[in-house]
Amino acid sequence: MNDNNYIIQIKNLCVSYLTEKNLFSLKSDKIVAVNDVSLDITKGTTTGLVGESGCGKSTIAKAMLRLFNKGLNDVEIKGDINLLFEENPINILKLSKKEMRKLRKHIQIIFQDPSSSLNPRFTVGKIIEEPLIYNTSLNKKERIEKVLFLLEKVGISLDKYSSYPFEFSGGQKQRISIARALASGPELIICDEPVSSLDVSIQAQIINLLMDLQKDFNLSILFISHDISVVKQISRNILVMYMGKIIESGEAGKIYFNSMHPYTKLLISSIPGYMLKNETVIPQIENAENTHRPSACSFVSRCSLAQNICNENEPRLEEIADNHYAACFFCRK
């Protein structure tokens, strides 16, 4: 693949939160949320990002949009996030606030909980119109037309134009946030656990909707979820994260059926209803402490394959098969 196919390239991204000094402790702690992560998203495809809660998935999404609130907690970001949809790559992390605002229309996000991400005092029409006001030069009439077009696209009946968010169910609210994300005509949509808070039947509807919209608008999607069975349904590539690092990445089919890293195997075998096919069951050490030593494999405390080498060295992400990467000493070629 050549570089032109990518829409965004993240190189060696490190994000750490500095905890505030409080009354009792004199020095502040540094929590490394994302540690040396590189990922690319190919134009027009969906990339899935899987991991347990607390592994840094959402921090990557926040970094891509620079959604950090500097006043509350200090954040340290290193690395590059390059947007490639124009001729020259733009490094998001080096932009000024003003330049970033101009760029936001190209990257949009859908949050997990639709009821808290929609303004309860705005009507649906206003919610979807708002990004059009700031990001496009359409006049009032054109904007309303666009809003109606988007409502139709996401499957909300047009007479709901002046309803308020509380009048909708969770699935419909998520449809509205999808419409809002689409309004400014983005190239990349980040979906941060978009279906986790929804019922199963509604989950299926929203995933179908995202797949349809991707075809219609030629969108690139970064799909973040803790549920690998959902991710494998929608994604072409899957990245598995554990404690701030990517530990396995590759095509969805390869990751799902031919996973190499013990953690990925654990994730997949944890799916309810998954039948292990003549494969050894992965025993897992329960309730292990998740303290991370920098010079050891981050998964070592929970891994059944762990040996001395895992405690002494940290495995790096290496290509183990064609376009299939894993960070484990025991899955090398």
Place this chain on the structure above:
Amino acid sequence: MNKLLEIDNLKVYFFVDPLYTGFTKSNNNEFKSKDIIEDRWIKGKIPVKAVDNVSFDIFNGEILGIAGESGSGKSVTAHSIINLIPSPPGKILSGEILYKGKDILKLSKNELKNIRGKEIGMIFQEPSVSLNPVLKIKSQIFESLMLDKKLNKKDIKKKALTLLADVGITNPESSLNSYPHQLSGGMKQRIMIAIALSRNPSLLIADEPTTSLDVTTQKQIIDLLVNIKKSRTDFSILLITHNLGLIKQICDRVIIMYGGKIQEIGEMKKLFENPLHPYTEGLVGCFPDPNSISTERINGIPGNIPDAIDYPSGCKFHPRCKYAMCLCKNIEPELFLIEKTHFVRCHLYKVNNITDE
């Protein structure tokens, strides 16, 4: 197999103020004439039909699953088993819940205390909400053990430690002395399970025990429940979940609920191999098959779950059903017997029955 619990014609309604619903009082006709309006607070309120004529049995030593979308009446059914429906606004209008032959709904408050916890244990969805944040784990486990008058203080501590070890807590001694916020979600749920098991109940009601947990933790909790079930004789679990995968993994029998009514009951294997009710078929289709990969659309169920105040006429599922006929719009089907233990509430199978005869 012996019946442990029999639920017969359970009907639980919640009565809400018409102000909050957007419906007028005229919808409330059926409640004007009938004698059930003994309670003054019901007057002028609109009924939300949460559970409507539900009957089923739980046998000794089985894991029974109840599945359905949120709002289908699963939790209300489970809560009424140990009489946990707040009244007002809820009211159990009719029905019997026979636990080992005794009707739970007719018991006094004191008699209920002997059932709750001792005979029927319960774990709830959100462990962080169910545990008291200002009390140490110690006092929360001791609380239920102290109800057993035979135990002295030493025994109580000993029993608590073994309970915690049984549910897979690696360091019981230090966990006893910690507060809920110091523990992870999975640990908290383990402690909830330990509390529920503390008085050796014969039925454990698990109301969405894994919904707020990570997938890997979910697997551990489910494995734990299965192990507990195996290590005890005559121990039954009622598992309420919207995750059909879980049901497929551990349940013996399944109940599918929709709109406050049972739509299908059957043995787990038969129900998954050959889902008869269109709703069951839809629910099964919603799950991306964990054993294959395809990037095609998921065969879900269109539409939303109906409002429990204003159900559609006839079969409650007909507006979302792809097989809906004219008949479905007008007449609500009964539960038809398909095989020995397999019941379906759908007109499609009545027609078949007639032609077979």
